[in-house]
Amino acid sequence: MIEGTSAYCIKKEPSLDRLRESFKVINRNVTHAQKILNDLLDFARPKPLKTRPYKINNVIERAISLVTIDLERCNVTLSMNLCSPSPIVACDEKQLNQVFLDLVWNARQAMPNGGSLTISTSVNSSPPAELLHPGDTCPKRQEEMQQFVKISFSDSGVGIDEKSIKKIFEPFYTSKPKGLGLGLSICKRIIHAHGGTITVESKHGEGTTISIFLPVESYS
Ligand SMILES: Nc1ncnc2c1ncn2[C@@H]1O[C@H](COP(=O)(O)OP(=O)(O)OP(=O)(O)O)[C@@H](O)[C@H]1O
Ligand SMILES: [Mg+2]
Structure with a gap:
């Protein structure tokens, strides 16, 4: 999704509105990818507690x-x-x-x-x-x-x-x-x-x- 949307922005010279929409899609997907990565890291390598x-x-x-x-x-x-x-x-x-x-x-x-x-x-x-x-x-x-x-x-x-x-x-x-x-x-x-x-x-x-x-x- 991130790859496809950014490729579209590069190739198609979209209007400012389309560009904004595309960045929203990219932003949502980056947040989702970040959560997946963080969860996988937490699962593989639990952090010690600092209580x-x-x-x-x-x-x-x-x-x-x-x-x-x-x-x-x-x-x-x-x-x-x-x-x-x-x-x-x-x-x-x-x-x-x-x-x-x-x-x-x-x-x-x-x-x-x-x-x-x-x-x-x-x-x-x-x-x-x-x-x-x-x-x-x-x-x-x-x-x-x-x-x-x-x-x-x-x-x-x-x-x-x-x-x-x-x-x-x-x-x-x-x-x-x-x-x-x-x-x-x-x-x-x-x-x-x-x-x-x-x-x-x-x-x-x-x-x-x-x-x-x-x-x-x-x-x-
Ligand atoms: N409050 C809730 N109401 C209904 N179902 C729930 C609730 N909390 C958890 N579940 C069920 O438990 C499953 C496992 O939850 P968990 O948070 O571990 O994973 P996930 O939400 O599916 O994915 P992730 O949290 O990794 O994005 C969910 O997919 C859902 O089926
Ligand atoms: Mg969950």
């Missing part, structure tokens, strides 16, 4: 502020319901940012005609075992009294059928024509590296909730 204690509410708000305009443009109504006081989590903000943006992106893609996305947090003592993905393990750092913050992304999108739900965290599983299928497997690896876990609940045709559980250090 620091953060108020998790601030980490979520900073990440989501990057996509609010885009969500509005796509008719997605965003609601945030963050518990107070904010749990403090030892985390790598950059890597969690990537997880949150991937989950929002998946939710957006599941609502091509718009819908609602609710991001909420609550504090649980541990993730419910029945929500753990088959083959998944409970968080390594789970001790008797370890508290976990649950961060849920609930959308009103197309949902996932029972057969596919088992596969969504597998590398290269995708139901999208242009998907690579690495987003959720990278999210899972990042969350596990934080001593947490990630779960899914979904009803085909009704929506999906992806929840992340992270160990809490303290509260602020």
Whole structure:
């Protein structure tokens, strides 16, 4: 697409409007190619965590502020319901940012005609075992009294059928024509590296909730 569009611009001497349109196509495709390359690199060579204690509410708000305009443009109504006081989590903000943006992106893609996305947090003592993905393990750092913050992304999108739900965290599983299928497997690896876990609940045709559980250090 990039090659074809740029070749057209070089050969055909297009008008300024056509040129602008062509650059938009090139720009979209470069962004897509960049995401594929970054995901492949992250998958092949996971980055070590650089953790620091953060108020998790601030980490979520900073990440989501990057996509609010885009969500509005796509008719997605965003609601945030963050518990107070904010749990403090030892985390790598950059890597969690990537997880949150991937989950929002998946939710957006599941609502091509718009819908609602609710991001909420609550504090649980541990993730419910029945929500753990088959083959998944409970968080390594789970001790008797370890508290976990649950961060849920609930959308009103197309949902996932029972057969596919088992596969969504597998590398290269995708139901999208242009998907690579690495987003959720990278999210899972990042969350596990934080001593947490990630779960899914979904009803085909009704929506999906992806929840992340992270160990809490303290509260602020
Ligand atoms: N919020 C959601 N609603 C419905 N289906 C979802 C949702 N999130 C993930 N899925 C399903 O899980 C699959 C895997 O998701 P994942 O993010 O790993 O890959 P992808 O989105 O297909 O491609 P990539 O993220 O690499 O661009 C998706 O193709 C889709 O079928
Ligand atoms: Mg994805």
